[in-house]
Amino acid sequence: MSQLQQHQKHALGFLLKHLVAGTGGGFLFGGLLLYFDLGGMGTMIFASPDMWLFLFLLFFGLFITFGSIGMAWGIFSLGQERD
Numbered sequence: 001m002s003q004l005q006q007h008q009k010h011a012l013g014f015l016l017k018h019l020v021a022g023t024g025g026g027f028l029f030g031g032l033l034l035y036f037d038l039g040g041m042g043t044m045i046f047a048s049p050d051m052w053l054f055l056f057l058l059f060f061g062l063f064i065t066f067g068s069i070g071m072a073w074g075i076f077s078l079g080q081e082r083d
Helices: 002-036 038-047 051-077
Strands: none
Touching: 002 038, 002 051, 038 051
């Protein structure tokens, strides 16, 4: 039974590592979107009285998307042959 639990810990750690990498990419992408003010999005968000709501919605969506991509990348990389 302990082998199964050890394997589960390894799998969860593997997924968590890729999730953190993906959410970091999402944070970087969101920051760059706001910094370069693409489409005037940063200007509109920071001028809005609901700025915190819009920032939450933007970054939450990016974290979900990029975190999922990071985890999928990790899972798909397991099938590659390594020499």
